[in-house]
Amino acid sequence: MSDGPPSGPSGTVFQPSELPAPEPKDVIVTQGPASPLHGKRSIPKLVVAMVGLPSVSCEFVTQKLSHYLNWVRIKCQVFVPEAPGQTMATLDNLLGWLQLDSGMIAMLKAPNTTREQRAAVEKRCQEKAVRVFFIEACMDVRECQQQSKSDQFESLDAALEEQLSFLKMYSAGTSFAVHGLSGYLQHRIVRYLTQLQASRQPIYITRHGESEFNLVKRIGGDPDLSERGRTYAKKLHAFMSAEVSSEIPVWCSTLRRTLQTAAHFDSFEVWPALDEINAGICDGMTYKEVKEHYPSIYADRENDKYNTRYPRGESYRDLVDRLEPRILELERQTESVLCICHQAVARCLLGYFRHGDVDQIPFMEVPLHTVLKVVPGPTGCTIESFPLGVDCVSTHRPKGAPADA
Numbered sequence: 001m002s003d004g005p006p007s008g009p010s011g012t013v014f015q016p017s018e019l020p021a022p023e024p025k026d027v028i029v030t031q032g033p034a035s036p037l038h039g040k041r042s043i044p045k046l047v048v049a050m051v052g053l054p055s056v057s058c059e060f061v062t063q064k065l066s067h068y069l070n071w072v073r074i075k076c077q078v079f080v081p082e083a084p085g086q087t088m089a090t091l092d093n094l095l096g097w098l099q100l101d102s103g104m105i106a107m108l109k110a111p112n113t114t115r116e117q118r119a120a121v122e123k124r125c126q127e128k129a130v131r132v133f134f135i136e137a138c139m140d141v142r143e144c145q146q147q148s149k150s151d152q153f154e155s156l157d158a159a160l161e162e163q164l165s166f167l168k169m170y171s172a173g174t175s176f177a178v179h180g181l182s183g184y185l186q187h188r189i190v191r192y193l194t195q196l197q198a199s200r201q202p203i204y205i206t207r208h209g210e211s212e213f214n215l216v217k218r219i220g221g222d223p224d225l226s227e228r229g230r231t232y233a234k235k236l237h238a239f240m241s242a243e244v245s246s247e248i249p250v251w252c253s254t255l256r257r258t259l260q261t262a263a264h265f266d267s268f269e270v271w272p273a274l275d276e277i278n279a280g281i282c283d284g285m286t287y288k289e290v291k292e293h294y295p296s297i298y299a300d301r302e303n304d305k306y307n308t309r310y311p312r313g314e315s316y317r318d319l320v321d322r323l324e325p326r327i328l329e330l331e332r333q334t335e336s337v338l339c340i341c342h343q344a345v346a347r348c349l350l351g352y353f354r355h356g357d358v359d360q361i362p363f364m365e366v367p368l369h370t371v372l373k374v375v376p377g378p379t380g381c382t383i384e385s386f387p388l389g390v391d392c393v394s395t396h397r398p399k400g401a402p403a404d405a
Contacts, residue, residue, distance in 0.1 A: 208252075344362075
């Protein structure tokens with residue numbers, strides 16, 4: 001059996017350093033005046049206020065941003081006025097939540113279509129010593145035309161609203177104007193939103209084929225595929241060739257079981273960020289052995305699997321941090337990608353696309369020998385499952401399951 005990346009005609013491994021840099025987008029940055037909070041004690045809380053008439057773009061950006069922030073454990077909640085004319089009352093509720101709750105960012109999903117309305121929002125936030133960041137999103141050409149013709153809409157303008165911090169997204173998400181950017185949270189939001197594509201193709205996620213460690217319930221390690229795992233590798237190539245193309249970009253980890261699963265494709269890219277969660281001192285053990293030799297580690301993971309870190313290893317929270325650059329890269333893609341990865345990695349990726357509770361990510365069932373197709377839509381993603389008919393063991397352990405399950 002192979003003990004490293006395949007070579008020759010069966011596969012070519014490209015290291016990340018060899019890959020071309022992404023095409024830069026059109027971003028215009030202007031500097032606003034000094035913040036009125038400058039010189040005061042740093043306050044990390046932030047209000048994000050949407051700008052524009054109700055639209056698919058506004059809904060798209062609100063959902064994507066709020067879920068991304070919660071996925072990276074920056075607690076965020078969206079506040080929507082129940083009726084026209086209730087924006088300021090909703091803003092007061094939002095500011096109360098920021099002051100009393102552990103949340104860091106609150107999103108105000110209200111039109112804020114006039115400069116007068118935005119000035120009122122800015123003033124109220126200043127009174128509570130909270131920064132506000134406005135976002136005007138127009139990811140569709142027809143929406144942009146409708147807004148420009150409306151006498152109820154005044155677009156953000158750095159010359160007329162110099163005191164504001166804002167991001168404008170237009171030209172179907174290919175051009176941006178940034179003004180008065182201030183603070184870590186605003187920079188992180190801009191970095192994320194400027195990666196989004198208005199039109200994207202499906203993303204395919206699958207675990208490696210069944211491995212020899214899977215057969216004996218061992219975690220981590222760098223084992224080879226089992227015979228059934230090798231059969232799955234052939235079936236995967238045939239499925240993807242029929243579904244999209246055999247030339248689809250393929251990403252995999254540095255570990256043998258993903259490299260062997262990708263071996264039938266003409267080429268693939270190797271990303272260390274896609275390696276399985278590092279089990280540290282428990283690497284290569286069964287869960288039963290972890291419980292016997294390290295009972296406190298086992299108990300801690302049973303109580304809080306998302307945040308508990310393996311000694312000399314990682315937690316799911318660490319894994320999300322490691323995967324964030326890959327998520328940004330996936331958001332930049334305009335063509336389909338096949339990601340061949342591992343159970344914990346697939347859980348974290350799917351947790352991002354499913355918009356669910358991040359605390360449930362470690363218990364998500366991701367079966368072997370199954371392709372998951374993530375289809376992006378204007379207000380979220382749908383996920384289709386394609387089992388490829390190759391027998392395999394189950395490695396899923398529901399929450400609270402016994403160690404030998």
